[in-house]
Amino acid sequence: MPVGLEKAELDRIEEIVAVRRKVKRKDTLFRSGERFTSLYAIRTGVFKTQVTTEDGRDQVTGFQMAGEIIGLDGIVNNRHSCDAVALEDAEVCVMPFDRIEELSREVTALQRHVHRIMSREIVREHGVMLLLGSMRAEERLAAFLLNMVQRLHARGFSATELVLRMTREEIGSYLGLKLETVSRTLSKFVEEGLLEVNQRHVRILDEAELQRLVNPPACA
Amino acid sequence: MPVGLEKAELDRIEEIVAVRRKVKRKDTLFRSGERFTSLYAIRTGVFKTQVTTEDGRDQVTGFQMAGEIIGLDGIVNNRHSCDAVALEDAEVCVMPFDRIEELSREVTALQRHVHRIMSREIVREHGVMLLLGSMRAEERLAAFLLNMVQRLHARGFSATELVLRMTREEIGSYLGLKLETVSRTLSKFVEEGLLEVNQRHVRILDEAELQRLVNPPACA
DNA sequence: CGCCGCATTGACGTTCGTCAAGTCTAGTGG
DNA sequence: CCACTAGACTTGACGAACGTCAATGCGGCG
Numbered sequence A, B: 001m002p003v004g005l006e007k008a009e010l011d012r013i014e015e016i017v018a019v020r021r022k023v024k025r026k027d028t029l030f031r032s033g034e035r036f037t038s039l040y041a042i043r044t045g046v047f048k049t050q051v052t053t054e055d056g057r058d059q060v061t062g063f064q065m066a067g068e069i070i071g072l073d074g075i076v077n078n079r080h081s082c083d084a085v086a087l088e089d090a091e092v093c094v095m096p097f098d099r100i101e102e103l104s105r106e107v108t109a110l111q112r113h114v115h116r117i118m119s120r121e122i123v124r125e126h127g128v129m130l131l132l133g134s135m136r137a138e139e140r141l142a143a144f145l146l147n148m149v150q151r152l153h154a155r156g157f158s159a160t161e162l163v164l165r166m167t168r169e170e171i172g173s174y175l176g177l178k179l180e181t182v183s184r185t186l187s188k189f190v191e192e193g194l195l196e197v198n199q200r201h202v203r204i205l206d207e208a209e210l211q212r213l214v215n216p217p218a219c220a
Numbered sequence C: 001c002g003c004c005g006c007a008t009t010g011a012c013g014t015t016c017g018t019c020a021a022g023t024c025t026a027g028t029g030g
Numbered sequence D: 001c002c003a004c005t006a007g008a009c010t011t012g013a014c015g016a017a018c019g020t021c022a023a024t025g026c027g028g029c030g
Helices: A007-016 A097-106 A108-134 A137-154 A168-175 A179-191 A207-214 B007-016 B097-106 B108-134 B137-154 B168-175 B179-191 B207-214
Strands: A020-023 A028-030 A038-044 A047-052 A058-064 A083-086 A090-096 A161-163 A195-198 A201-204 B020-023 B028-030 B038-044 B047-052 B058-064 B083-086 B090-096 B161-163 B195-198 B201-204
Touching: A007 A097, A007 A108, A020 A028, A038 A097, A047 A168, A047 B108, A058 A108, A058 A168, A058 B108, A090 A097, A097 A108, A097 B097, A097 B108, A108 A137, A108 A168, A108 B047, A108 B058, A108 B097, A108 B108, A108 B168, A137 A161, A137 A168, A137 A179, A137 A201, A137 A207, A168 A179, A168 B108, A179 A195, B007 B097, B007 B108, B020 B028, B038 B097, B047 B168, B058 B108, B058 B168, B090 B097, B097 B108, B108 B137, B108 B168, B137 B161, B137 B168, B137 B179, B137 B201, B137 B207, B168 B179, B179 B195
Parallel strands: none
Antiparallel strands: A020 A090, A028 A083, A038 A090, A047 A058, A047 A083, A161 A201, A195 A201, B020 B090, B028 B083, B038 B090, B047 B058, B047 B083, B161 B201, B195 B201
16 A cells, blocks of 8 residues: 555555455445545455435445555544445445644655545546536547546456446446436347346457547547 | 644744735736745635646636635645636735644644644535435536635625635536536526526525425435 | 637437336345 | 335426527617
8 A cells, every 4th residue: 555665664654554454245334424544455355435415315425446555535524424334345444534644744655645645536536527417428438447447457356347336326326317218228239249247157259349439539 | 723832833823924925816826837835824805726738738726815825736746736826916925834744744733734624625526426426417507606605705795695706617617517507507596586696796686495405305 | 890719409210218018137035 | 935015216298497499679888
């Protein structure tokens, strides 16, 4: 997680990361309204984060996997403003935020790291806003699949195959679509020979075409 | 901008904030791809930030006004990933980010402040994702108007009147709607007696009803 | 005074949501 | 081990919401 630095510093960082917590499938790591104390680094498993309105609608704001950090939303008000739910049995490192702040005052590499993580999340969300605000269903789903497979590939998994840990409804919530639209669009991709889909198992057959869907060639 | 602390510290913070920059209407404060060096605190004027795809579509990711900080997107990669455009003549404080990091190692209040600003932006974007992903046009526009007037009110302006600094197209881009839909929805609100609209001048007549639009009473 | 960018409005089309029926799979208990 | 069930998924028919295209109006600035 942190970058190359000295031994004494490394020890102190490892101390922060010492506490582990297991979260079973469908359990929450934290919920909106709960007191914020720590950030969590995912060791294993996949999570979704979601925000909910008073009238019960909710929006999945992201899917997080090993190596990613969740809980940043809680810093502003010392309360979490979204739920984090495990999509499969998972384990996280509990990193007390006051310890992080304390140590990042001394270790500039850690300070930079924290800033970059938060900035990365802001940039990621810009991308989601672009997706939700100006893409059609096919484009959204293609972007989603490519993003997932790319992140999995970076973790040593296949570059063409993936197992979705979330339901069609959760994908739909993330992409601003109804589950039927997700299902139909997947079926369409299969018909067109872009994918093989077997329940939650997806194999990408034509990555180039999916990529073209996301970013149509500039028509100029 | 910073919170209550000591004199020597305050001096050093003011040093960071010393450099000003004027930006004329339609000019950019920074553009996607430019090297990131500084955060900017808006002193006067309103900005929009937007991301652009290779094929030319773009998405307004936010409107920022006095007291708000822009440029956080640049921290991850030392390059900006969005454009910041002044919607009217504006002035900002240029705050070199390495100076901010340096000083926030010594002044814990500043460190906390920086963290909270970034976290607040993440939470704000969650709200936008909710809006884009699960609200209908009327709800989006009502939410937008209430948000704008509330922020203006917090700055000493009217709680019921506002002047939009952006075009219908820019509002539409932010809300994931076409400009015609924005225009039509505004007209509908006028017909229903919720608003008075005169070009970019808007007066809110029935805030309660707008609020109900955003958050329909739990039907339980 | 005239132009140009912005806004409004109407008619029509497309995309996606809604509702409903039916299938498949995994997990459970007999 | 197998039948049963519940949750997840698929597919179709239909409709609503929003986008598209086009015509027109309005206001500010040179």
